[in-house]
Amino acid sequence: MEQTPWYWIDDVAQLDTPALVVYPDRVKQNIAYLTGAVNELSRLRPHVKTNKSREATRLLLEAGITKFKCATVAEAEMLAMIDAPDVLLAYQPNETKIHRLLKLMSTYPATEFSCLVDNLTTARQLSDLAVAAGLIVPVYVDLNIGMNRTGIAPSDDVLTLYSELAQLPGVRPMGLHAYDGHLRDTDLAVRTMKCDAAFEPVKRLQAALVARGFDKPILVVGGSPTFPIHAKRADVECSPGTFIYWDRGYQSILSEQPFQPAALVVSRVISLPDSTKICLDVGHKSVAAEGELSQRIHFFNAPELNAIGQSEEHLVVEASEGHSYKVGDVFYGLPNHICPTVALYERASTIENGTVTGEWMTISRDRLISV
Template sequence: MSTNAKPGSGPALDLDGVPTPALLIDLDRVRANLARSLAIIGGADRWRPHVKTAKVAAVQQLMLEAGLRHFKCATTREARVLLDLARDGGHSIDLLLAMALRGPNLARYAAIAAAHPGQRLSLLSEDPAHAAAVRGLDAGLGLYLDLDPGMGRTGIPLLDWERIASTRAAAGSALRGLHAYEGQFGGIPLDQRPAAADALYPRLVELAERLELGEAELVTSGTPAFALAAGHPAFAGRRHRVSPGTVVYWDLTSVGSGLDGYAFAATVLATVVSRPAAGRLTVDAGSKAVDAAAGDPCAAVVGLPGLRALRPSEEHLPMARDGGPMPELGQRLRLIPRHVCPTVNLADEALLIEGGRVTARVPVAARGHETAG
């Protein structure tokens, strides 16, 4: 079957004959996760999903079919893949690249914008010189003022009013909104997150009012906080969008958000290749197939909750079980990643599942980074 096959085209693939490790994406579960997210958020117009997780054109197509037209991305490759898909499907989208691009990266983004007329492209800015440089390109790129709400990664600290105001002034008519990613909420106990939201969100609205932004958009919230932000009274009557992306596939980390109704849509198929000792086995999906940076355990096994993933090496993932039957040599296991976003990025191809059958093999088109246009 062609690696560019569309979901549902051609004969179903035999999963037993697929070499491992292999990334599996269940499109029926993706559809269910999209529907669940839309129900929580309150509609497609209030969601600007981060496509750093999806990375597969067939999944992005489902997002478009669900009515989503506002998106967020992290790389120029993610931008190009999504914009190509939107153009070919006759869709006009609004895309925010969540980075203050500079140098060749900014030039590449401007070139992508020029190649996709009729689409609305923006990026972040956190200093006046950068904002002025973006405007000087005359590429039609919009700007979102990047604020740091406490994560300490990018953006202007909320108390640095002078820098906020000067960057806003430099952005001028190119300014389209404010961006504040409160990713630190993921490290706050669930029962303390509402108080953190109550302390932060009114401050963001006050800043918007002080800047006299009018109808400009406020963009907040990944998976740990989007449900809180979507229903928070501080944003009532505001043009506010949340931007969770992991919810499309769901993963072990997302379970900690306390939300129900989601399904694990992306798994890694692996084979038991060794039984080195009683209660121990090893599969062929190491850190080059399942992201290990998020910590241990890096994955769980579908249908075998008692089987614990140990520390992986590049091509091997050891597992242990204290009592109970062990999988046999050659047995296939499906792994649920702790962190699905970089796990998807590790794969060159994905097998798409619909109706319980593998129906297509497709490239993970938006993985990695561009080094040339």
């Protein structure tokens, strides 16, 4: 007797599609692997930009994780709403975001908030506004170790900036932030070599700051691709995010990591425009519209279908002549990139033992919750 696939939903008829669905048991298994990969839970600072929900993040808290990373003020507020003890806004705030961050600090005093800076101008503005609000903001210097997106190169300029931060009354330098998301080699040995090379100047900066009399700076490093490498270091905080749901993209290039897909997009056939074309209800608004069209979503129960066109509400795929698909058929799709896909949905339906059991609201997909 053929076994029912893990993703199958017995009461799928009650789901209006396209629908984001999450499998909590698999989420818990991913969290268990995460916590088992480090020697101390205090070394984990997972990024919540993937799940954006209180329910998923509570599972991390229940697993003993107390430190978190986020990319938006709304994500920071979502974390504070569930009493997350330590929240790093891994983003350098402009003036408007500074006001919002300071408001969060006043509204949720039980949560310690921090943020990134990579220049003195922003740091001074942050300090001045913090002093006016009667607050001190912990900050991490953002390093550019090859991502070429934000941060400053790991040079003596970092030592200068760190020293200047220590003189500002409204901020308190805590450490260094080094994201190496550009390192995605499928060969773990090659990825490890590149990761170690990028990390070496970060370690040297830490030692140099200690030599100048600073407390040992905290190092917040890496993402999902380099997690197994940084996890073996004794004194860094690791901040993967995608691990919680996983996706087709990382599954294909990070084969050494045993995380498993825990969130899918369910779609239906809505039209058969000709003998080989099938139209599904999963358009740009339903799955991350990045990368090659053929790779945006993989259907577990129809892997042979080839995407040939996508618009806002539709995905057209090519099937073989004489296929048996019909209008109303349900497809279970694994997105290539789950993080921006989740942000397209206000809620995710939870699936347990093949049944729809509830909803997780994607509360921090909004730019503003209350602050």
